[in-house]
Amino acid sequence: MRTGRWTSDTIGRWFAINIVVAVIIAAAMNAAFSAFAGVWAKPGLQDIGLVDEVAAVARILDGAPRDARAGLAASVSNDRYAVTWFPNDASLPIAIDASEFHQGRAKIRSLLGRPSARVVAYEPGDPDLHGRPETAYGLAISLSDRSWVRFVAPQRSWGLSPTARTLLTVGFAVVCALLVAALASRRLARPLERFARQAQRFGADVNAPPMQTTGPLEIRLAAQAFNEMQARVQRYVADRTTMLAAISHDLRAPLTRMRLRGEFIEDEEQQRKLFRDVDEMQAMVDASLEFFRDDSEQEPTTRFMLSELIETVLDDFxxxxxxxxxxxPGSVTYVGRPLTLRRAVxxxxxxxxxxxxxxxxxLRPGDGWIDILVDDEGPGIPEALREAVFRPFYRIEGSRNRQTGGVGLGLAAVRSAVRGHGGDIVLDTAPGGGLRVHVKLPYVADA
Known part of the structure; x- marks a missing residue:
């Protein structure tokens, strides 16, 4: 594998890029929220009743004696704004001609009843008389004697309390961070998820196609190693099938010769014993070849009705x-190898x-699993032997002996078929006292 051009495309680099992108996106979303919230949550001056309030204060000061206006202005100041009275234009510390408060100006003039009243408004950043930026919100209204009353607020009202505004902003920041983190982690985890799914698929189907070598460098190297291992396993299975075919041919020939030679034995008792041994050896060879052939030759997976398949098997019995x-409980659909499962059931x-x-x-479909329970009313299997019976050619003496049929490969073949689907099989005691065989099959996604 040529890795020189891939050395920079590593998991560490993916993490770094995703973290940087996540931070940038989260910051951009927070900035967009702040800009939007500044418009949505900070209402206009007319919407919060401030224009009506300052106009009422201006009318009160305009009707008060001139020498009492300064003290009266100070007395009406509150935590929302400070009120100051200035005797003339020269004493007003703001640029009188700098204002864009058009709608508010018209309303104040209407409330004052003086269409020619001068109204000046400014906000942080507007230049003052000396060209320096203002640091607060201000509104100045000229009185009828050309004196001024100025209202200065340190900040605009948002229509929300500072606590609620802070919680709203922090909540949005947390939501943005979680969303971006989820997307970034999903992107990072996707190659690993593909690798895990392919490994599970190969565990259930030895003939599964090779894995795509995509993603960061480490994932591609692991995928290539996995594909090489899968190819070796497939070659091993193919070679074993060829070897078993040769064994089948080589073993059947001498067994046939033994049977032919047994025809010339005059002692009927010895001849019967020989034929019995030959038949038993033939049965063992046939069962062994069928077991290994079924274990190695995987049929393709397909979607089928598992409930109907079991019903068909039971109809034959x-x-x-x-x-x-x-x-x-009804129709149960499954994705797997129907012929293999049919033989197992x-x-x-x-x-x-x-x-x-x-x-x-x-048949019991569950959350991600399908359970198949097979109960009988026989003597059961002792707990100490419930694992041993899955070994090839193992037979329990007594009721399950050679004369009752079989060579000890039935349960081994069933376990091989079930585990080939990613499931498992265990033995237990049935509620009625017999043997319970519990087959657990996972739901398998469509290929």
């Missing part, structure tokens, strides 16, 4: 005169009717 029952039901007289199958 009913036709053969066996006592079987099926309990399902048939194996379990066959064991139940063979060793437990009857089979009761229950």
């Amino acid at each position: 009913r036709d053969a005169g066996h006592d079987v029952a099926f309990d399902t 048939a194996n379990l039901v066959d064991n139940a009717v063979k060793y437990g007289a009857r089979a009761h199958v229950r």
